[in-house]
Amino acid sequence: MMLSSWFRLKYPHIAVGALASSAPILYFDGIAPRHGYFYVVTKDFKDTSESCYNTIRKSWHVIDRIAKKPNGLSILSKRFKICKKLSTSSNLKDYLGSIYTGVAQYNDPHENTLKVICDAIDGAANKTDVLGQIFEGVVAYHDKKKKPCYEMEGNKEPTETDIGWAWQTCSEMVVPIGVDKDDSLFQPVPFNMKEFVNDCQKQYGVFPQPHWVTTYYGGPDLKLNLKRFASNIIFSNGLKDPYSSGGVLKSISDSIIAVITKNGSHCLDLGSEDPRDPHWLITQRNTEMKIIKGWIDKYQADLRNSTK
Amino acid sequence: MMLSSWFRLKYPHIAVGALASSAPILYFDGIAPRHGYFYVVTKDFKDTSESCYNTIRKSWHVIDRIAKKPNGLSILSKRFKICKKLSTSSNLKDYLGSIYTGVAQYNDPHENTLKVICDAIDGAANKTDVLGQIFEGVVAYHDKKKKPCYEMEGNKEPTETDIGWAWQTCSEMVVPIGVDKDDSLFQPVPFNMKEFVNDCQKQYGVFPQPHWVTTYYGGPDLKLNLKRFASNIIFSNGLKDPYSSGGVLKSISDSIIAVITKNGSHCLDLGSEDPRDPHWLITQRNTEMKIIKGWIDKYQADLRNSTK
Structure with a gap:
């Protein structure tokens, strides 16, 4: 929700404040390191299971090696039960990659899909090879419902x-x-x-404008700028969310407030309540509500004073 | 220079501050009264010479009365030595009106053209009628150089x-x-x-957007909004400037500062120094320079601290 913080910056007379959840506003124009996102994904996997991390790391080379064989794509297609035969090994690697980044980014405390996948990968270690382990991860990702075959691409309408x-x-x-x-x-x-x-x-048919965000909203001294001219923004981040690598993780002023959760993932605080919510998520939401209530109270009080 | 204050509001990371001289930012969408501009022009004339004010006030009706005669436009054209015969009396009234608003808005302390015009109008009182007095004002406006005839319209290329x-x-x-x-x-x-x-x-071929400014920069609670989210703007106004009627005339915070001069007119502080400048104008410029220097010093200090 970078847009919410930017809206508050440009239209403070319209938005009393902003809850910028998982907003990597420091990502632009190379302010934050470019590898931050995948660094956090990697750390999430490492923290969950070192052996799972090692197996996945190894798997890319195994896929590359097999893909180079004359019948390599057929072998890979069969081992991963892919519905339509692979036309290139990249498609398989992209598919697997998107599963890993997806579960790291959206890992939620109820399902913990990341751990589910790693448990499957680690659990298969004694009965199969690296590719077999990775495939067990894919099966686990699909709720362990064994399918006759798995679609890798083109089967999902983009949202x-x-x-x-x-x-x-x-x-x-x-x-x-x-x-x-x-x-x-x-x-x-x-x-x-x-x-x-x-x-x-x-x-x-358009040229991307990589300097537009930093020109329009502020650049290399963004944190200093926010301190000087912004107010009433909560930057909330779960540190397991790869986007937290471009986020504001420390409060900048009394009203530019960082709310972080060690185990949170992407935008969890914006989701609706769930009876299974862990204590730290309930606390995070309450903290945010309290801050927002403070902004509204102050706004109302100022308005009353100004019209006296 | 409303644009300078607006630029500071939207791009505080680019402009450290703004000197918004004669910026009637409260004029939009009817926040300030619509008659304010002409109220100040009127007051400027009244304060300079009550009789001059009365003569001008009377003159419109005299012009209207004569214009209604069968040869009225010829009479008016002759009495005002207009190069090309008037096609309507409105042109004459618009022309005279633009002289009066112009000298009120841009009256400067060296020339004091407003007083020059009123002196001519008042001085002619004993030797001619109302139209004759008004014409002496026009002559005085043209540096008293009597011209063979006066151009009323269409002779000036717009700037x-x-x-x-x-x-x-x-x-x-x-x-x-x-x-x-x-x-x-x-x-x-x-x-x-x-x-x-x-x-x-x-x-x-376009529709004006009368609510655009207040939507984009803030509306009815603009002063409260400025107090809450803006900083480093000087609103300078000369109270003789008709646009001061839509200006910020009282400081809103420590860094939204009103600088007013009782006898100043439109954007005098932005003009270059003149040995004849009155003391109050020199003081005004020094005050503004001191405030701006403070902004820059603070910016530099913050920058040094943030990179330590």
Whole structure:
């Protein structure tokens, strides 16, 4: 919800305050390190299971090695029970990658899908090889309901959020995220602005504006700027959320307040109440409600005083 | 310079502060009374010379009365030595009106053209009638250089400022100014939004957006809003400037500072130094420079602290 903090910055007379949950506003124009996102994903897996992390790390090379064989794509398609035969190993790797980043980002305390996957991967270690372990992770991701085959691509209609995000990041909101650390869960793919610009131009016919956000909302001294000219923003982050790597994790002033949760993931505080919610999530929501109530009370009091 | 205050509001990370000289930011959407502008023009004339004010007030009716005669426009054209015969008496009244508002708005302490005009009008009282007095004012306005004839209209190329202001006020910056007070120097012409919109549409083919400024920058509670979310703006006004009627004339906070001069006119503080500058103008500029220096010093200090 970067938009909410930006709206408060530009329209403080309309929005009394903003709850910017999981807002990586420091990601733009390279203020925060570009590998932060995948660094957190990696750490989430490592913290959950070192052996799971190691198996996934190993698996990319195994896939690459098999893919190079004359009948490699057939072997991979069969081992992962892919409905339509793979046309390239990248599709498989992208699919697996999106599962891992997805569960890291959206891991919630009730399901803990990340642990479910890692338990499946680790649990299969004695009866199968690396690919078999990874496949058990995929099965676990699909609620352990064994399917006759698994769709890898093209079977999902993009949601409005998908479509909107793709356009936003290709136009005014260029978020430079890449893998460039050797100890990552993933194979290194550093963010490449030139390729990114080319892809966006092909897809939308527009040039991304990587400096737009920092020009419009503030750049390298953003935290100092926020301290001087902003007020009434909560930056809330769960530290397990990979986007927290571009977030404001420390309070900047009395009214630019960071609320962090050690075990939280992406936008958990914006979800509705659940009887199974852990104590720390209930506390987080209460803290935020109290701060917001304070803003509204102060606004009302100021208004009463000014019209006296 | 409303734009400078607005720029500071929206881009505080780019502009450390703003000197908003003669900025009638309270004029929009009817926050300040619509007759304020002409109220101040009237007061400027009254304060300079009650008899001058009375003569001008009377003159409109005299012009109207003569214009109604069969050869009225010829009489008026001759008495005012107009180069090209008047096609309507409105042109004459508009021309005279623009002289009076112009000298009230831009009256400067060296020339004091307003007093020069009133002295001429008052001085002619014993030797001529009302129209003759008014004509002496016109002559005095033209530096007393008697011309063979006077151009009333169409002889001036509009400046870039004229063109820009006409477009701005017809699009996003609708300033509702009208004459609706009976004791005005002028005949009542209340601001008529419908007519204004029609005229703008005819001229530019666009609809003016009278609520745009208040939506974008803040509306009825603007002063409260400025107090809460703005900083580092000087609102400077000369109280003889008709636009001061829509200006911020009292400091709103430690860093939203009103600087007023009793005898100042429009944007005098932005002009260059002149050896003839009165003491109060020199003091005004020094005050503003000191405030601005304070902003820059604080900015630099903050920056040093933040990079430690």
